[in-house]
Amino acid sequence: MRMPRFRDSERLRLTTSSTRTVRLAGAPEGPPLLPWPVAAVGGGALAALAGVVLVAGVVLVAWLSAIAIALPTVLGFAAQVWLLAHGGVLVIGDVGVSLVPLGLTVAFVLLCMPVGRFAYRQGRLARTGEVGPRENLVLVAGSVAQVAIGYTLVAAALAWGFEGPALVWRPAWGAFAVSVLGGGIGAYRASGYRPWASWPAWLRGGLRGAAAGGLGLVVVSSLALAVAVVAGEAGISTLEQAVGFDAGGVFVWALVTLAYLPTALGWALSWLLGAGFTVGTGSLVSLSGTQLGMLPSIPLFGALPTAGVADAWMLAWLSAGVAAGAVAGVVAARGARRGGQGTLGSAAAAGLLVGIGFLGWAAASRGALGSLRLVDLGPRLWESLLIGVPLLLLSAVLAGLVAWLVRRRLPAS
Incomplete structure (x- = not known):
C-alpha cells in the first residue's frame, strides 16, 4: 500500500533566524574598560579640564583682537572665568566680578553627565551577576562621589593658584555641586534605578x-x-x-x-x-x-x-x-x-x-x-x-x- 507524501516541507524544516546572543537583564556586558576609581575620579578631573579648554577657546578668539597680551595671562584669565562659573571671583585689574554666568554653569553640568554614566557602567561591569536595588544605589552613590572628588580637586587646585587659599572654598563648593548634579543625573539614568515607584x-x-x-x-x-x-x-x-x-x-x-x-x-x-x-x-x-x-x-x-x-x-x-x-x-x-x-x-x-x-x-x-x-x-x-x-x-x-x-x-x- 502506497503511503501518502507530505508536500508541505515547511513543517519539517528547521531554520535559524538569527545568530544574535540575547543577554539576560542585569548581566554584565564584559570586562570594564578601566577600574572603577580610575574611570570615576579621572573622568571627573578630565571633565573639569575639558571645561577649562572650552572657555580658553572662546577667550583665545577675543585674544586675536588684543594679541599684545601675553598668552599665559590669557590662559590664566580663562581659568578664572571657569572658576567664576563655579562661584569664584574673576579679578580684572583691581575689580572683582562675582556675578555667576549660570549658562556656563549649566554647560558644565551637561559635561559631567556622560562622565557619571561612564563611571557607573565601569563600576557595574566590575560586578558579575545580578545587582539588587541596594547594591545599585551604592554603585550610583559611589560613582557620583568619585566623579565629584576628581572634579572638585581640579577646581581647588586652580582656585589655590589664581585666587589664593582664602577663596578656595567658593569655587570648590560650586564645583562639588556641579559635579554631583551632572554626575548624579548621568549615573542615575544609566542605572535604571527608579525609586519613586514605591513613593506615595x-x-x-x-x-x-x-x-x-x-x-x-x-x-x-x-x-x-x-x-x-x-x-x-x-x-x-x-x-x-x-x-x-x-x-x-x-x-x-x-x-x-x-x-x-x-x-x-x-x-x-x-x-x-x-x-x-x-x-x-x-x-x-x-x-x-x-x-x-x-x-x-x-x-x-x-x-x-x-x-x-x-x-x-x-x-x-x-x-x-x-x-x-x-x-x-x-x-x-x-x-x-x-x-x-x-x-x-x-x-x-x-x-x-x-x-x-x-x-x-x-x-x-x-x-x-x-x-x-x-x-x-x-x-x-x-x-x-x-x-x-x-x-x-x-x-x-x-x-x-x-x-x-x-x-x-x-x-x-
Missing part, C-alpha cells in the same frame, strides 16, 4: 507638578525678558555702538550674553513675582517702580525700565508668576482620582518645591560686577522668600483644589 501617590504627583511649574517659571521669565529687550532695543543698540565691537568681539559678546542669559532670567523672574532686583547699591527695579544710579556700559542694561513710579498696569505682570504656580498645582492634581487631602498634599508639595527652586535660582543669580556701587546685584532674597515663595505655594494649592473640584463634578454633569 501624592508625593509623585507633587514632583510632576514641580517639574511643570519649573518649566512655567522659565517660560514666563523668558517672556518678560523678551518684552524688556524689545522695549529697550534703542538703548541696547546705543550701548553696543558705544562699546564698538569688532567681528571677534561680536562673537565673544554673543557667547557672554548666552552665558548670562539664565542669570538675567533669574532677575526677570524675581521682578515678576514682586520681589524685584537691584543693579547696585541704592538701586531698585520692581513692579511698583524703578530707581537707578550710575550703571556700566553693559548693553543688556539698556533693557532696564526708566526710573520713576511704574504704571498701575505693570502689576498685571504678577499674574504671570501666579500662572506658573497654578500650572504646578493643576499638574499635581492630575492622575489617579484621590481625595481632597491627597490633592492638597500634592499641590502643596509642588508649590513648595517650585518656591524653593525659585529661591535657589534667585540666590545663584546674585553677585557683583565691581566695587562700591556695583555690589549686591540681583534678586532681593528676603523679598523673594517673603513674597515670591508664598505666592507660588498659594497659587499652586488653590489651582490644585479647583482642578480637583472640577474633575469631581465632571462625571455628574
Whole structure:
C-alpha cells in the first residue's frame, strides 16, 4: 500500500533566524574598560579640564583682537572665568566680578553627565551577576562621589593658584555641586534605578507638578525678558555702538550674553513675582517702580525700565508668576482620582518645591560686577522668600483644589 507524501516541507524544516546572543537583564556586558576609581575620579578631573579648554577657546578668539597680551595671562584669565562659573571671583585689574554666568554653569553640568554614566557602567561591569536595588544605589552613590572628588580637586587646585587659599572654598563648593548634579543625573539614568515607584501617590504627583511649574517659571521669565529687550532695543543698540565691537568681539559678546542669559532670567523672574532686583547699591527695579544710579556700559542694561513710579498696569505682570504656580498645582492634581487631602498634599508639595527652586535660582543669580556701587546685584532674597515663595505655594494649592473640584463634578454633569 502506497503511503501518502507530505508536500508541505515547511513543517519539517528547521531554520535559524538569527545568530544574535540575547543577554539576560542585569548581566554584565564584559570586562570594564578601566577600574572603577580610575574611570570615576579621572573622568571627573578630565571633565573639569575639558571645561577649562572650552572657555580658553572662546577667550583665545577675543585674544586675536588684543594679541599684545601675553598668552599665559590669557590662559590664566580663562581659568578664572571657569572658576567664576563655579562661584569664584574673576579679578580684572583691581575689580572683582562675582556675578555667576549660570549658562556656563549649566554647560558644565551637561559635561559631567556622560562622565557619571561612564563611571557607573565601569563600576557595574566590575560586578558579575545580578545587582539588587541596594547594591545599585551604592554603585550610583559611589560613582557620583568619585566623579565629584576628581572634579572638585581640579577646581581647588586652580582656585589655590589664581585666587589664593582664602577663596578656595567658593569655587570648590560650586564645583562639588556641579559635579554631583551632572554626575548624579548621568549615573542615575544609566542605572535604571527608579525609586519613586514605591513613593506615595501624592508625593509623585507633587514632583510632576514641580517639574511643570519649573518649566512655567522659565517660560514666563523668558517672556518678560523678551518684552524688556524689545522695549529697550534703542538703548541696547546705543550701548553696543558705544562699546564698538569688532567681528571677534561680536562673537565673544554673543557667547557672554548666552552665558548670562539664565542669570538675567533669574532677575526677570524675581521682578515678576514682586520681589524685584537691584543693579547696585541704592538701586531698585520692581513692579511698583524703578530707581537707578550710575550703571556700566553693559548693553543688556539698556533693557532696564526708566526710573520713576511704574504704571498701575505693570502689576498685571504678577499674574504671570501666579500662572506658573497654578500650572504646578493643576499638574499635581492630575492622575489617579484621590481625595481632597491627597490633592492638597500634592499641590502643596509642588508649590513648595517650585518656591524653593525659585529661591535657589534667585540666590545663584546674585553677585557683583565691581566695587562700591556695583555690589549686591540681583534678586532681593528676603523679598523673594517673603513674597515670591508664598505666592507660588498659594497659587499652586488653590489651582490644585479647583482642578480637583472640577474633575469631581465632571462625571455628574
